[in-house]
Amino acid sequence: MPELPEVETVKRGLNKLIVGKTIICVSFDWPKSFPNEQSKVDKFLIGSKIISIERRAKVLIVNLNTGYSLVAHLKMTGQFVYRGVENFGGGHPSDSLIGRLPDKSTRVTFEFTDSSLLFFNDQRKFGWVRFFPTVEVPNIDFIQKLGPEPLDESFTAKTFIDRLQRKSNSNIKVALLDQTVVAGIGNIYADESLWAAKIHPKTLVKNITKAQLGLLLDEIKKILTLSIEKGGSTDRNYVNAEGKKGSYIDFAKVFRREGQSCQRCGTTIIKTRVAGRGTHICPKCQREAVK
DNA sequence: CACTTGACCTGTCCGC
DNA sequence: TGCGGACAGGTCAAGT
Numbered sequence: 001m002p003e004l005p006e007v008e009t010v011k012r013g014l015n016k017l018i019v020g021k022t023i024i025c026v027s028f029d030w031p032k033s034f035p036n037e038q039s040k041v042d043k044f045l046i047g048s049k050i051i052s053i054e055r056r057a058k059v060l061i062v063n064l065n066t067g068y069s070l071v072a073h074l075k076m077t078g079q080f081v082y083r084g085v086e087n088f089g090g091g092h093p094s095d096s097l098i099g100r101l102p103d104k105s106t107r108v109t110f111e112f113t114d115s116s117l118l119f120f121n122d123q124r125k126f127g128w129v130r131f132f133p134t135v136e137v138p139n140i141d142f143i144q145k146l147g148p149e150p151l152d153e154s155f156t157a158k159t160f161i162d163r164l165q166r167k168s169n170s171n172i173k174v175a176l177l178d179q180t181v182v183a184g185i186g187n188i189y190a191d192e193s194l195w196a197a198k199i200h201p202k203t204l205v206k207n208i209t210k211a212q213l214g215l216l217l218d219e220i221k222k223i224l225t226l227s228i229e230k231g232g233s234t235d236r237n238y239v240n241a242e243g244k245k246g247s248y249i250d251f252a253k254v255f256r257r258e259g260q261s262c263q264r265c266g267t268t269i270i271k272t273r274v275a276g277r278g279t280h281i282c283p284k285c286q287r288e289a290v291k
Numbered sequence: 292c293a294c295t296t297g298a299c300c301t302g303t304c305c306g307c
Numbered sequence: 308t309g310c311g312g313a314c315a316g317g318t319c320a321a322g323t
Binding site for chain 2 (some may be wrong): 309310311312313314315317318319320321322323
Binding site (some may be wrong): 002075076 | 314319
């Protein structure tokens with residue numbers, strides 16, 4: 001669920017909220033959410049100061065002044081939510097998310113020297129927060145394999161098409177979800193961009209013209225950019241660093257809109273299954289690939 | 292070697 | 308009302 005725009009939104013929020021703060025304590029109740037050597041945590045995390053926050057694909061990277069970085073993947077239900085000292089003592093309505101934290105989905109809690117807190121919540125426990133020397137981060141196996149950032153200006157149609165050649169016998173949805181082809185696209189934005197480019201998700205990459213792929217990349221860039229503006233998509237439980245939801249889902253054309261009319265042609269949007277994923281299409285705009 | 296399926300998890304929703 | 312099962316989807320490992 002948290003895909004590129006959601007992780008980018010969290011990154012921007014954390015940049016405003018926790019840069020410059022010093023970590024005094026970390027606690028966790030589910031070791032798989034924080035699989036790190038205690039000795040290194042004691043030495044390089046406790047007492048460290050946060051100097052910057054980056055995003056690569058769907059991964060958050062929190063750089064510390066000890067030469068180490070926290071690397072976090074939110075997977076499906078991960079959240080980073082910050083609670084400043086102004087939110088203690090009933091300053092928050094009891095029905096707000098921040099007012100209720102920590103809760104039963106809180107896996108890791110970071111405490112800063114000013115008593116403010118950063119919670120890593122993760123209902124389904126798929127996400128994790130790991131700890132690496134900052135210089136090693138680009139060499140982490142899965143980070144090294146990532147494809148380009150789709151919003152980089154240097155990521156052109158030519159690069160996109162070249163990278164897709166490796167997946168020429170795959171269907172286009174599988175190719176878009178493959179993080180080594182292009183980084184950061186998940187189920188929501190794959191469906192949205194394929195609708196925008198009028199491509200059926202089962203179409204084999206080799207059967208799509210270069211012109212269509214160029215159009216698809218244009219749509220990917222437009223959609224991701226708009227979603228970042230809207231603070232990402234809250235499908236179920238995504239929230240930003242302030243515990244607030246994103247509104248892009250209101251602008252989505254097909255995702256979670258099965259049974260509604262296509263905004264382009266009026267045909268009823270259907271939900272089907274492609275590559276084991278729930279997939280939303282307009283059956284008229286996105287014609288099934290020829291077999 | 293490419294492709295598919297299962298595992299990791301919890302909460303929600305649907306049918307009986 | 309309770310219960311079983313399907314489903315939600317990011318990623319990697321294991322199986323075909």
